[in-house]
Amino acid sequence: xxxxxxxxxxxxxxxxxxxxQNELHDHRRNALSSLxxxxxxxxxxxxxxxxxxxxxxxxxxLLVAVAELERIAGGLDLEGQITVFLRREVVPEAGRALxxxxxxxxxxxxxxxxxxxxxxxxxxxxxxxxxLVELLDENPLPxxxxxxxxxxxxxxxxxxxxxxxxxxxxxxVDQVVLDVAWLERxxxxxxxxxxxxxxxxxxxxxxxxLVVGNTVRLAVESRxxxxxxxxxVGGTDAYVRRPFLYTGLxxxxxxxxxxxxxxxxxxxxxxxxxxPAAEFYPALDQLGxxxxxxxxxxxxxxxxxGLVGARLAVAAQLRTLRGx
Amino acid sequence: xxxxxxxxxxxxxxxxxLRDLSFALEEGEFAFLTGHxxxxxxxxxxxxxxxxxxxxxxxxxxxxDLAALDRRQVPFFxxxxxxxxxxxxxxxxxxxxxxxxxPLEVMGFPRADIPRRVRAALDKVGLLDKERAWPGHLSAGxxxxxxxxxxxxxxxxxxxxxxxxxxxxxxxxxxxxALFRLFxxxxxxxxxxxxxxxxxxPFHCRxxxxxxxxxxxxxx
Numbered sequence: 001x002x003x004x005x006x007x008x009x010x011x012x013x014x015x016x017x018x019x020x021q022n023e024l025h026d027h028r029r030n031a032l033s034s035l036x037x038x039x040x041x042x043x044x045x046x047x048x049x050x051x052x053x054x055x056x057x058x059x060x061x062l063l064v065a066v067a068e069l070e071r072i073a074g075g076l077d078l079e080g081q082i083t084v085f086l087r088r089e090v091v092p093e094a095g096r097a098l099x100x101x102x103x104x105x106x107x108x109x110x111x112x113x114x115x116x117x118x119x120x121x122x123x124x125x126x127x128x129x130x131x132l133v134e135l136l137d138e139n140p141l142p143x144x145x146x147x148x149x150x151x152x153x154x155x156x157x158x159x160x161x162x163x164x165x166x167x168x169x170x171x172x173v174d175q176v177v178l179d180v181a182w183l184e185r186x187x188x189x190x191x192x193x194x195x196x197x198x199x200x201x202x203x204x205x206x207x208x209x210l211v212v213g214n215t216v217r218l219a220v221e222s223r224x225x226x227x228x229x230x231x232x233v234g235g236t237d238a239y240v241r242r243p244f245l246y247t248g249l250x251x252x253x254x255x256x257x258x259x260x261x262x263x264x265x266x267x268x269x270x271x272x273x274x275x276p277a278a279e280f281y282p283a284l285d286q287l288g289x290x291x292x293x294x295x296x297x298x299x300x301x302x303x304x305x306g307l308v309g310a311r312l313a314v315a316a317q318l319r320t321l322r323g324x
Numbered sequence: 325x326x327x328x329x330x331x332x333x334x335x336x337x338x339x340x341x342l343r344d345l346s347f348a349l350e351e352g353e354f355a356f357l358t359g360h361x362x363x364x365x366x367x368x369x370x371x372x373x374x375x376x377x378x379x380x381x382x383x384x385x386x387x388x389d390l391a392a393l394d395r396r397q398v399p400f401f402x403x404x405x406x407x408x409x410x411x412x413x414x415x416x417x418x419x420x421x422x423x424x425x426x427p428l429e430v431m432g433f434p435r436a437d438i439p440r441r442v443r444a445a446l447d448k449v450g451l452l453d454k455e456r457a458w459p460g461h462l463s464a465g466x467x468x469x470x471x472x473x474x475x476x477x478x479x480x481x482x483x484x485x486x487x488x489x490x491x492x493x494x495x496x497x498x499x500x501x502a503l504f505r506l507f508x509x510x511x512x513x514x515x516x517x518x519x520x521x522x523x524x525x526p527f528h529c530r531x532x533x534x535x536x537x538x539x540x541x542x543x544x
Contacts, residue, residue: 234399236396
C-alpha cells in the first residue's frame with residue numbers, strides 16, 4: 001500500500017499542496033461556522049462584543065487624547081520663547097555680530113538683535129505702562145537677542161536647553177530665558193495620562209481575557225459531546241481548538257472595531273463641544289480623532305486578546321476531557 | 325495485534341479495575357470480551373484506546389508499547405482503531421452523512437474522496453438511503469449502525485466495540501453481530517465486549533472472560 005511510485009518528488013509536492021489546501025479549507029470552514037454560531041445567538045454575542053468594546057475603548061480614548069494633545073502642542077507657534085539678555089557693557093555692534101553668528105546654528109531659524117532703545121519702545125507700546133518710563137532717568141532695559149527655533153520647541157527641547165546653557169556661559173551674556181515651564185508641565189501631564197492609559201489598558205486587557213475565556217468555556221461546554229467524539233476518532237488538540245480560537249478571534253476583533261467606533265464617536269462629540277471655544281483657541285480646531293492606524297491597532301489587539309483568552313479557556317477544558 | 329502483559333489498573337480511589345491481566349489477540353482474530361458489568365470490560369477497551377493508562381504492566385498494539393506514545397501521538401494512534409459504544413454518540417445537529425464523514429474530516433482525507441468513502445460505509449451497514457436523515461429520526465438499531473459506519477469509514481485494521489447491542493432487541497443485536505463478522509472476514513481484527521452470552525452463542529469464536537478484573541474460565 002505504501003509503495004512509492006516513480007516520480008516521488010512530484011508526488012510528495014502534490015501531497016504537500018493537497019495538505020495545505022485541506023488545511024486552508026478547514027480554516028475557512030471553522031471561521032465561517034464559528035461566525036454562524038455567534039450569529040445564532042445575536043443578542044448574547046452583541047452583548048459580549050459590547051462589553052469587550054467598552055473595555056478596549058477606555059484606554060484607547062486616553063491614549064488617543066494624549067497623542068492629539070502632543071500633536072497640537074507641538075504645532076503651536078512658539079516664536080520668541082527664547083530670549084538672550086546681554087550685559088550692559090556689550091556694544092550694539094558686538095550684539096549684532098553675536099546675533100548673526102547665532103542665526104547660523106542648525107537649531108535656530110533666526111536670531112534678531114533687539115537694542116535697549118527698541119526694547120523700551122516695545123515696552124512703551126505694548127505694556128500699557130508707558131507713562132511710567134518717563135519717570136526714569138535712564139533706560140533700564142538691556143539689549144537682547146530673540147531666538148526663533150528651527151523646529152517646534154517640544155521636539156528640540158534638550159538641544160535648545162544645551163544651547164541656552166552654552167550661551168549663558170559666554171561673557172557678553174547676562175541671562176538666557178527659555179520659557180518652557182508650561183511645555184514641561186504639559187509633557188508631565190501627557191506622561192501621567194499615558195501611564196494611566198497603559199495601566200488601565202493592562203487591567204482591562206485582563207478583563208477582556210476573562211470575558212472571552214468565559215464565553216469560550218461555555219461554548220466548549222455546550223459542544224462537549226462533539227469534542228468527545230472528535231477525540232475518539234483521532235482529532236488532534238489543534239483540530240479541537242480551532243473553532244473556539246476563531247470564536248475568540250471574532251469576538252476580540254469585533255470588539256476592537258466597536259471600540260474604534262466608540263472612540264471615534266467620542267472625539268466627534270468632543271469636537272462639537274469645543275467648537276465655540278475654538279474661536280479663541282484656534283489650536284482646538286486641529287483636534288482630530290483616532291485614525292486608520294488606531295483602528296488597525298484596536299482590531300489587532302482585540303483579536304489577539306480574543307485568541308489568547310480562547311486558547312487559555314480551551315486548554316483548561318481539554319485537560320478535563322482528555323483523560324490521562 | 326493486541327498484547328496485554330501483566331496489566332494492572334488501579335483507580336485513584338484504590339479500586340482495582342484490572343489485575344495482572346495478560347493475553348494476546350492475533351491479527352485478523354474475532355474475539356468476545358465477556359463478564360458481568362463492572363468486571364473490567366470497558367476499562368480494558370479504554371486502555372487500548374489510551375483513554376486510560378495502566379498502573380502496572382504494558383499494553384502493546386502491533387508490537388508497539390502504548391506507554392511510549394506521548395500526548396501528541398495519541399490522536400494519530402486512535403486513527404488506526406475504530407470504536408463503537410453502547411450509546412453511538414451521534415451528533416444530533418448533523419446529518420447521518422456528516423456524522424459518518426467526521427473521522428475523515430478529522431484525519432484530513434481529500435475532500436473529493438469523502439462522499440465515496442462515506443457512502444461505501446453506509447452501504448455496508450445498509451443505510452445508504454438514510455444519508456440525508458437526522459440521527460434523531462432514526463431507530464435505535466439504525467443509530468447504532470450509523471455509529472458502526474462512522475467507526476469503519478476510514479478502514480481501521482482494529483475494531484473495538486463496547487456493548488454495541490446493549491440497547492437493542494435480540495433480532496437487531498444479531499444483525500449487528502453479523503456486521504462485525506463481515507468486517508472480520510475482510511481482515512479486520514475485532515474485539516467485542518458484551519454481557520449478552522446468549523447472543524454470542526452461535527459464534528464459535530474466542531472468548532475472553534473477565535471476573536473481577538482477572539481473566540477467568542467462562543461459565544458453561
